[in-house]
Amino acid sequence: KNEVEQSPQNLTAQEGEFITINCSYSVGISALHWLQQHPGGGIVSLFMLSSGKKKHGRLIATINIQEKHSSLHITASHPRDSAVYICAVRSANTGNQFYFGTGTSLTVIP
Amino acid sequence: EPEVTQTPSHQVTQMGQEVILRCVPISNHLYFYWYRQILGQKVEFLVSFYNNEISEKSEIFDDQFSVERPDGSNFTLKIRSTKLEDSAMYFCASRTDVNTEAFFGQGTRLTVV
Numbered sequence: 001k002n003e004v005e006q007s008p009q010n011l012t013a014q015e016g017e018f019i020t021i022n023c024s025y026s027v028g029i030s031a032l033h034w035l036q037q038h039p040g041g042g043i044v045s046l047f048m049l050s051s052g053k054k055k056h057g058r059l060i061a062t063i064n065i066q067e068k069h070s071s072l073h074i075t076a077s078h079p080r081d082s083a084v085y086i087c088a089v090r091s092a093n094t095g096n097q098f099y100f101g102t103g104t105s106l107t108v109i110p
Numbered sequence: 111e112p113e114v115t116q117t118p119s120h121q122v123t124q125m126g127q128e129v130i131l132r133c134v135p136i137s138n139h140l141y142f143y144w145y146r147q148i149l150g151q152k153v154e155f156l157v158s159f160y161n162n163e164i165s166e167k168s169e170i171f172d173d174q175f176s177v178e179r180p181d182g183s184n185f186t187l188k189i190r191s192t193k194l195e196d197s198a199m200y201f202c203a204s205r206t207d208v209n210t211e212a213f214f215g216q217g218t219r220l221t222v223v
Contacts, residue, residue: 041199043214100153
């Protein structure tokens with residue numbers, strides 16, 4: 001049973017394309033995180049959301065609590081955006097536990 | 111910029127040996143976590159730690175695992191008797207409180223042979 005589902009699993013884009021990665025979850029949450037995992041394995045937190053929309057540079061994250069869905073958008077994609085993007089939710093019932101999606105592997109071709 | 115640091119970056123150990131993975135969380139953070147990622151699989155929660163005690167743990171975190179904050183700066187994960195299936199990337203994370211972003215370390219790759 002996967003509490004968090006991401007799509008697509010793999011994504012290849014041309015440099016400059018607009019990219020959308022989707023995340024759906026089935027548990028009640030107190031927050032949703034978008035993480036970026038680099039090829040070397042390190043994880044960086046991109047966003048933490050509990051409602052609405054956040055923007056940081058070329059990255060935009062949105063969440064719809066009623067639909068239990070979040071999207072991560074990358075505008076004007078660049079090869080350096082190539083990484084695995086992971087959606088993680090913090091359960092509303094067990095406040096410290098995170099459930100992770102399997103990740104979306106993004107490759108941006110020059 | 112403050113960061114979570116983990117050592118070592120890679121550890122190879124014989125099956126049955128004890129390993130200690132070390133993490134130095136960001137200094138004003140109060141909540142600490144360990145996660146693992148088996149190669150090719152998703153990240154899994156192991157344990158959370160607050161106020162010098164475990165606040166939550168997953169089914170993975172059995173009696174072979176323990177965590178400690180021995181000196182107020184380090185946060186360690188000990189595996190008492192490693193098994194082949196413990197081979198994974200182990201990530202430490204910390205945050206100031208439950209409503210703030212978590213910061214992750216670069217991970218320790220544990221290989222059990």
